[in-house]
């Protein structure tokens with residue numbers, strides 16, 4: 001008897017599996033999964049009673065699709081409507097995340113899986129799915145993102161701390177020059193003839209230029225240490241390299257480092273967070289300068305070129321000793337360092353910044369004799 005029932009319906013009965021529809025419903029209720037179905041012809045929604053616990057909205061407030069849309073966060077409505085529309089038109093599955101607004105204004109993150117089956121003659125026969133809360137998952141994700149942003153920021157502050165004395169020295173130069181020009185003006189204006197006034201004007205113009213130079217250094221510093229949200233824009237590769245070199249090469253010339261900078265053909269641009277990519281370049285350039293400290297030949301090359309496959313490749317190469325064997329395998333892991341005062345986070349942070357931009361980050365040996373760090377970023381089309 002049981003055998004013939006199975007043959008007729010093509011599947012076993014619920015009783016055979018030991019679970020009734022009620023058992024299933026109760027199990028789903030207990031684990032916090034809300035089930036729903038939508039009648040495409042009438043737009044009416046039937047939703048399980050536990051939707052009050054899952055969505056924070058009673059089932060009676062969700063009689064149809066429009067009422068459902070009304071409790072979805074306004075920023076998420078269009079994406080939800082598009083997913084539902086697509087399923088209704090084509091059949092098949094979708095999975096989306098959105099926020100539900102409750103009566104007290106509190107928001108809940110939920111994930112919704114829907115499935116539409118189109119019957120004969122393009123008629124929709126079934127459209128149903130499930131919804132469950134994902135607040136914890138979302139909160140954990142947000143916490144992780146905050147931690148990553150903190151780490152990136154701390155690593156930037158640490159790089160800045162290491163550069164502080166060289167930067168103070170760099171700032172002293174325009175300030176010293178301004179003081180000299182001011183003394184010269186004082187001298188010219190002590191006996192003001194036409195020639196002296198002209199000379200004082202020239203000295204004042206030169207002082208103004210030096211103050212702009214000091215201002216530019218301070219502006220770059222401030223941008224670099226300000227936390228700021230991730231902000232990706234179209235950036236010129238040459239501009240990114242120039243800015244990073246202005247910070248990272250401070251004091252390098254005095255150390256006898258010869259830097260070759262080739263920003264590639266003019267006009268190559270990338271979609272990037274300027275401060276973060278600057279941070280990657282500053283880390284790599286400063287590491288290279290440190291590696292050159294004990295070398296007789298101190299060459300450094302910073303080169304950018306189009307990669308051909310829609311990417312731009314930027315490399316920083318040096319003529320130092322290359323990567324120490326002891327750290328070669330674990331180079332990109334955090335807290336790996338060969339320096340007595342190193343934090344060992346520069347490379348791991350740089351790599352995660354580049355990967356988050358959709359690029360690659362690699363290390364190899366350099367034609368100059370030391371190490372070459374290369375990273376790619378997706379090229380931006382105008």
Ligand code: ADP
Pocket residue numbers: 283287288291318320321322323324327331336337338339341342343344345346347348370371
């Ligand atoms: P830190 O500079 O604080 O040590 P990083 O993550 O920037 O942290 O670098 C990790 C290690 O990688 C360095 O301690 C050094 O041993 C090695 N390294 C990085 N860049 C170079 C380079 N250009 N040449 C040789 N070794 C390098």
